[in-house]
Structures are given as C-alpha cells and as structure tokens.
Amino acid sequence: MNILWLAIEGLARKKSRNLLTMTGVLIGVFALTMIVALGQGLSHAVTDTVSGSDNLRQIGLTGGYGIELSNNPADVTIEGEMEEDRRERLRRAAVNRRQIRQWSGRRINEIDDKTIAELSKLPHVESIMPVIVERYTFEGAIKSDGSLTGGLDVNRRRYADRVIAGRYFSADDADEIILHEYMLYKLGLLTGKDYDAVLGKTVTLRSIVNAGDDPTANAPPQLRDFMDSLSDEERAAMMKILPKLMQQFGQMAQAARKPVQREMTIVGVLRETVPGDVFNVIEDGNAVQTDVFMPQETARSLFNESAINRELGYPRALVLVDDPENAPAVEQALRDKGFTAFSVASVLQQVETMLTVITVIIAFLTGIALIVSTLGIVNTMITSVLERTREIGIFKAVGATNWQVQAVFLAESALIGLAGGLAGLATAVLAMIPGDAIAGSLISERAAVPYTGSVFVVPLWLALAGPALGMATAILAAILPARRAARIDPVKALRHD
Amino acid sequence: MTELIVSATRLSREYRLGTETVHALREVDFTVETGEFVALLGRSGSGKSTLLNLLGGLDQPTRGSIVVAGRELAALNATDLSLYRRTTVGFIFQSFNLVTSLRAWENVALPLVFQGVGRLERKRRAHELLESVGLGKRTNHVPSQMSGGEQQRVAIARALVNSPRMLLCDEPTGNLDTGTSAQIMELLQQAHRQGATLVMVTHDPELARRHASRTMRMADGQFVPDAQPQEAA
Numbered sequence: 055m056n057i058l059w060l061a062i063e064g065l066a067r068k069k070s071r072n073l074l075t076m077t078g079v080l081i082g083v084f085a086l087t088m089i090v091a092l093g094q095g096l097s098h099a100v101t102d103t104v105s106g107s108d109n110l111r112q113i114g115l116t117g118g119y120g121i122e123l124s125n126n127p128a129d130v131t132i133e134g135e136m137e138e139d140r141r142e143r144l145r146r147a148a149v150n151r152r153q154i155r156q157w158s159g160r161r162i163n164e165i166d167d168k169t170i171a172e173l174s175k176l177p178h179v180e181s182i183m184p185v186i187v188e189r190y191t192f193e194g195a196i197k198s199d200g201s202l203t204g205g206l207d208v209n210r211r212r213y214a215d216r217v218i219a220g221r222y223f224s225a226d227d228a229d230e231i232i233l234h235e236y237m238l239y240k241l242g243l244l245t246g247k248d249y250d251a252v253l254g255k256t257v258t259l260r261s262i263v264n265a266g267d268d269p270t271a272n273a274p275p276q277l278r279d280f281m282d283s284l285s286d287e288e289r290a291a292m293m294k295i296l297p298k299l300m301q302q303f304g305q306m307a308q309a310a311r312k313p314v315q316r317e318m319t320i321v322g323v324l325r326e327t328v329p330g331d332v333f334n335v336i337e338d339g340n341a342v343q344t345d346v347f348m349p350q351e352t353a354r355s356l357f358n359e360s361a362i363n364r365e366l367g368y369p370r371a372l373v374l375v376d377d378p379e380n381a382p383a384v385e386q387a388l389r390d391k392g393f394t395a396f397s398v399a400s401v402l403q404q405v406e407t408m409l410t411v412i413t414v415i416i417a418f419l420t421g422i423a424l425i426v427s428t429l430g431i432v433n434t435m436i437t438s439v440l441e442r443t444r445e446i447g448i449f450k451a452v453g454a455t456n457w458q459v460q461a462v463f464l465a466e467s468a469l470i471g472l473a474g475g476l477a478g479l480a481t482a483v484l485a486m487i488p489g490d491a492i493a494g495s496l497i498s499e500r501a502a503v504p505y506t507g508s509v510f511v512v513p514l515w516l517a518l519a520g521p522a523l524g525m526a527t528a529i530l531a532a533i534l535p536a537r538r539a540a541r542i543d544p545v546k547a548l549r550h551d
Numbered sequence: 552m553t554e555l556i557v558s559a560t561r562l563s564r565e566y567r568l569g570t571e572t573v574h575a576l577r578e579v580d581f582t583v584e585t586g587e588f589v590a591l592l593g594r595s596g597s598g599k600s601t602l603l604n605l606l607g608g609l610d611q612p613t614r615g616s617i618v619v620a621g622r623e624l625a626a627l628n629a630t631d632l633s634l635y636r637r638t639t640v641g642f643i644f645q646s647f648n649l650v651t652s653l654r655a656w657e658n659v660a661l662p663l664v665f666q667g668v669g670r671l672e673r674k675r676r677a678h679e680l681l682e683s684v685g686l687g688k689r690t691n692h693v694p695s696q697m698s699g700g701e702q703q704r705v706a707i708a709r710a711l712v713n714s715p716r717m718l719l720c721d722e723p724t725g726n727l728d729t730g731t732s733a734q735i736m737e738l739l740q741q742a743h744r745q746g747a748t749l750v751m752v753t754h755d756p757e758l759a760r761r762h763a764s765r766t767m768r769m770a771d772g773q774f775v776p777d778a779q780p781q782e783a784a
C-alpha cells in the first residue's frame with residue numbers, strides 16, 4: 055500500500071513521459087482487444103445464426119461413392135519385395151488414384167425412396183426428407199417459362215409465418231402453390247389488389263422439356279453461346295450427344311423425361327426473409343432462389359413422375375436427428391453406409407476452429423504492438439532509475455530493503471501498464487460503436503443471411519485479459535531496471551547528483 | 552561499566568581502483584559507549600565518512616569486525632542490513648538528502664513508509680517531530696521552498712522518527728552559517744540528552760570540543776592522537 059503510494063508519487067513527477075509510455079500500451083491493448091472482439095463477434099454471429107431452430111439436429115445427405123477409403127498413404131499396403139522409396143511412391147500413386155475416382159466418378163449410392171426407408175431405421179434418425187428443387191413452366195393466372203420450385207414439409211410450418219397474403223398449404227399433398235413476392239414483383243404484381251387477382255386461381259405446371267424438344271433449352275447460357283458458335287454439322291452432332299451427356303452427369307436429362315403436367319391452385323404469397331427470422335442452414339439454403347413453393351408430398355410425386363428422376367434418385371436429402379448430441383454419430387453412420395453426409399454441427403465446428411485459428415494468428419501479429427510498447431517501458435524505467443539514483447540511496451539509508459526498492463519501480467511500471475490497458479480497453483469499446491455500425495452494414499450488404507447482433511463482442515474474460523496483459527508486459531519490462539535499482543550501492547547513490 | 556554500543560576491531564575498508572588499492576580504513580579499533588557523543592575530526596580523505604557508513608550499515612568492511620547494538624554488521628545480508636538501518640540508526644548528511652518532490656512531513660515520514668505504517672499515523676508522527684524541531688508551520692513545504700537550516704532540521708526530524716539508538720551525522724553543519732549551525736547543534740544536543748548515542752564527523756574542532764563528550768582524530772585511515780595545536784584548513 056505504502057509502496058503503491060511511492061510509485062504513484064514517482065509517476066506524477068514525469069507526467070508527460072509516463073503518459074507517452076502508457077499510450078504505447080494503450081495502442082497494443084486496443085488493437086488486441088479489437089481483433090479478439092471481432093473474432094468473438096464473428097464466431098457468435100455464426101453460432102447465433104445456426105444454433106437457432108433445429109439446425110444442429112440436421113445433416114445434409116447426398117449420394118456417395120461407396121465407403122470412403124483412407125487417403126492416408128500409411129494405410130495402403132503395397133506388397134512385394136522392393137526398395138522403400140519405390141514402395142512409398144506406389145503408395146502415393148494408389149491414394150492419388152482413389153482421390154480422382156472420388157471426385158469424378160459416378161455415384162454408386164443414390165438417394166431414393168428405398169434407401170430413405172432403409173436409412174430411416176438407423177438409430178437416432180427422426181426423419182429423412184428428400185430435398186426437391188425442380189424447374190417447371192407455368193401457364194394460366196401467371197405465366198413463367200421456367201421457375202424454380204421447392205417442396206416444403208407442411209407439418210414443420212416454418213414458412214407459415216412468412217405468408218403475407220392468402221394462406222398456407224392445406225395438406226401435405228395438396229396441389230397448391232405459394233409464390234415468392236419477388237416473382238410476383240417481376241411479373242408486375244405488387245399491391246394487395248394485384249395479389250387478390252391471382253390468389254385462388256389455377257395455373258398449369260409443366261416440366262420444361264417435352265420429348266423431342268430442344269435439349270439445350272434449359273442449358274446454361276454459356277453452353278448455348280457455345281452451341282451458336284458451332285457449324286451446322288457440329289451442332290447436329292452435338293444435339294445427339296448432349297442428352298446422353300447430360301444424363302451421364304445426372305442433370306437435366308430432359309430428353310428422356312415424359313412431360314409432367316398438373317393443375318395447381320395459387321393459395322398464398324411468401325415474403326423474403328428479414329433479420330430476426332430463424333435461419334435454417336440446409337432448408338433455407340436450398341430455398342434461397344426458389345420462386346414457387348409447394349407441399350413436400352406434391353413435389354415428391356411430381357418429381358417421381360419422371361422415369362429419369364426415379365432412376366437417378368433425389369439429389370439431396372435432409373436428415374433430422376432426435377438430439378443434437380447424436381448428430382456426429384449419425385453423420386458417421388451415414389458415411390459408413392457409403393453416403394456423403396455433413397452435419398451442420400460439424401461444419402459449424404470447422405468454421406469456428408478456423409475463426410479461432412485466424413484470430414489467434416492475427417492477435418499474435420498485433421501483439422507486436424505490445425512488444426514495441428514494452429521496449430518503451432524498459433526505456434522509461436531505465437531513465438527513471440538513473441534519474442532517481444540519489445533518491446534510491448535515501449530510500450536505502452532510511453531502511454528500505456532491496457525488495458522494497460524493486461517493488462516501487464515494479465509498481466510504477468505495473469500502474470503504467472494497467473492504466474494503458476484500461477485506456478486501451480475503453481478506447482476499443484468506444485471504437486466498437488461506430489465499428490459495429492460499419493461492419494454491420496458491410497455484412498448486410500454482402501451476406502445472404504440477415505444478422506442483427508454485434509460484430510464485436512467483448513466477453514468478460516477479454517475485458518479482464520486486456521488490462522491484465524498490459525500490466526503483465528509492463529511488469530515484465532520493468533524487471534531488469536527494477537533489479538538494477540535495487541542493487542544500487544547506497545553510499546555511491548547518496549553522493550550522486 | 553557502561554555498555555558498549557559500538558565495538559569495532561581491526562576494521563578495514565579497501566577500494567580497488569584498477570590495479571591500485573585505496574586503503575580508506577586500516578585495521579581500526581574503535582568503541583563507543585551507549586550515550587556518548589563522539590566527534591570525528593580529520594583531514595579530507597582520512598576515512599571519516601567511510602567509518603560512519605560502516606557504522607550505519609550502508610557499507611560493509613573488507614576485513615575486521617564491527618558489532619553495533621549486539622549485531623555483527625560484517626555478517627549481515629542485504630535485507631538484515633536494511634532492517635538494521637531502519638531500527639537502530641538515523642543518518643544526517645551534510646547535503647541534507649531530502650527527496651525533492653516530497654513535502655516536509657512526507658520526508659520525515661519516509662522511514663515509516665518502509666515499515667508499513669499507515670498514512671494517518673505517519674502524518675501524526677511527522678507533525679509531532681517537525682513541531683519539536685521548530686518547523687510546525689512548514690510541514691507542507693517541499694525542500695526547494697526551505698532554507699538550508701530548515702532542510703537540515705527536516706533531515707534531523709527524519710533521522711529521529713524511528714527513535715534510533717544512534718545518530719550518525721556526517722558534517723551536519725558543513726553547508727550552514729554559524730548561527731544556523733548553532734541551532735542545528737542545539738537540536739542534536741537535545742537528542743543526545745534524550746538518550747541517543749551520537750557519532751558526528753566535523754571539520755570544526757571548536758564545535759567538537761564544545762558539544763562532544765569525546766573527540767577522535769583520523770588520518771590516512773587510522774586514528775591518531777588528538778594533540779595537534781593547529782588544524783588543517
């Protein structure tokens with residue numbers, strides 16, 4: 055306590071020099087706090103967005119290439135007598151061949167109703183719902199020559215709250231559609247009156263390519279441009295190959311598809327997501343571009359009317375696990391069955407690990423500022439010890455122990471560090487107010503998912519760690535100068551001027 | 552027989568300057584009885600301050616023994632020497648040696664700071680002592696706002712704040728005029744009357760004769776008979 059008083063008294067004598075030294079610590083702690091708070095904020099943003107709803111119970115399932123073989127050369131056995139480096143080369147070759155097969159090979163495990171029924175029996179699996187996203191044309195009350203449609207599990211009612219006109223689906227297999235407000239806007243329909251004009255009306259849904267039609271109708275524009283650039287001969291040949299090619303890759307195998315057609319009733323209008331809506335990574339991720347929504351069973355029966363679809367199976371499915379805790383186990387079980395599976399939880403964990411790693415790396419780089427400020431403290435303390443040599447002699451003459459002399463200088467430095475650290479923390483917290491606004495607007499400009507929370511988050515441990523770190527580095531910096539002060543010979547010091 | 556507070560035998564202090572050795576004290580035997588007032592005379596460089604520093608535990612001998620108040624100072628470690636200075640002796644220097652940024656009362660209370668005495672108690676004791684040296688009205692002045700005599704009185708108050716058994720004074724009036732010197736000597740006498748043992752270095756044989764109970768003379772690191780008729784200037 056008394057030592058602290060001496061330290062404060064000593065600091066007060068050279069205010070501007072000590073303030074400057076403190077500013078060094080301030081900058082270091084400020085930068086560190088900002089960086090770590092940003093890392094924390096981003097991680098919270100990810101977690102908050104994802105952990106709502108039942109995200110952590112979900113697993114995205116796609117067809118697989120059979121049971122995945124290890125990609126670790128050490129797991130491969132190469133038999134026969136040979137030199138070790140050749141064996142090593144062959145091991146790597148085996149693994150490389152496996153990987154290529156995994157990236158380009160045809161899937162051998164497709165998702166169809168049979169496999170869904172089978173996989174549903176896995177322990178902890180609550181339900182498996184195929185994700186159905188198909189493009190159809192519409193004619194009647196509205197007209198579209200190709201809109202993306204998606205099936206919604208009517209029982210989950212997640213989308214019911216977003217209906218702004220009309221009503222939600224009446225049954226899981228009703229021939230009803232709900233249109234996205236953006237699609238209606240594109241069609242020039244905006245007001246309640248406009249909506250009333252289409253609600254309750256019927257439209258005819260058709261699959262896009264009828265037999266014998268142009269197989270490139272639904273191809274990407276680049277492909278069509280490419281086709282236009284070909285000679286007539288080449289184009290004719292291409293037209294023959296293209297349907298086979300597309301079928302081979304399991305996409306848009308329209309040529310072989312029997313036309314699907316059904317009368318649908320427009321029952322509602324769905325609004326775009328807004329901040330505050332619960333975001334569901336897999337369901338909403340699939341639906342980002344969907345214009346026309348229909349009940350899941352309706353979508354499923356339309357999908358299965360096509361022979362090609364039945365053969366190729368569903369592109370993806372959504373697995374719901376009974377409890378988030380069981381997600382990793384189910385994920386592994388699905389992989390063991392030869393499917394590709396990613397639980398939202400495991401992706402989340404990867405993202406968080408990455409964020410943490412990045413934060414730690416940047417924080418270390420930022421720590422250089424703190425190291426520089428440490429040099430400033432060393433300099434200040436050495437100067438201070440020299441200037442006060444005589445005073446140190448007096449302290450010793452009146453009975454100060456070496457440790458007490460040392461403690462005075464350590465305390466001075468600790469106070470500089472603590473004050474700098476607190477000021478750095480305060481500056482950081484102040485800077486986060488505009489920082490949050492700027493980062494928030496940047497994020498809302500770019501991200502598909504609206505996020506309303508803070509981008510910078512200062513948890514209690516960070517608020518304590520900043521000043522503590524400032525103080526700790528300052529004490530470290532003062533150890534040598536303070537020792538030097540303690541070792542001063544009092545007889546010489548008292549003669550010093 | 553009166554108790555000895557200081558008993559030094561064959562006390563030597565040497566300084567090494569490169570290859571040369573300076574003998575500041577050469578095998579000195581020296582005793583002081585409790586309650587004595589010893590004056591040390593001698594030319595500049597004769598070793599007076601060196602002896603005083605050894606007595607005060609600010610320095611340690613190269614060889615020999617120095618027992619003060621029952622403790623062998625030559626054998627104490629740094630911390631024990633500090634505790635010895637804190638409890639047993641008070642220093643008064645020619646150049647006052649006050650902390651320039653501290654007020655008079657804070658300077659007086661400085662030894663108490665290192666003993667962990669609380670601020671209120673420090674202030675009370677300091678004021679009491681400043682009162683007794685006639686500076687009751689100067690307690691909040693810093694050294695630069697005081698005359699030399701006033702500063703030395705603050706230093707005396709500081710030396711007395713721990714009620715030490717022995718006061719060590721290195722030319723306490725060396726920087727002061729005759730009138731002021733008399734005031735200072737009066738204060739030292741007062742401390743002596745109250746029971747403190749005094750060892751005082753001075754260049755003024757007249758002063759020594761008037762105040763000290765015994766006068767010793769040093770030359771070249773040794774004691775010499777105090778019989779010279781004339782003094783070194």
Ligand SMILES: Nc1ncnc2c1ncn2[C@@H]1O[C@H](COP(=O)(O)OP(=O)(O)OP(=O)(O)O)[C@@H](O)[C@H]1O
Nearest residue numbers: 566568573574575594595596597598599600601602
């Ligand atoms: N740190 C040191 N290094 C080397 N020599 C020293 C040191 N301190 C003192 N001396 C030498 O020791 C001798 C005695 O010094 P001391 O200070 O005791 O003399 P003094 O009698 O007090 O003189 P003065 O009356 O001038 O104060 C001197 O020759 C001095 O030069």
Ligand SMILES: [Mg+2]
Nearest residue numbers: 599600601721
């Ligand atoms: Mg001297």
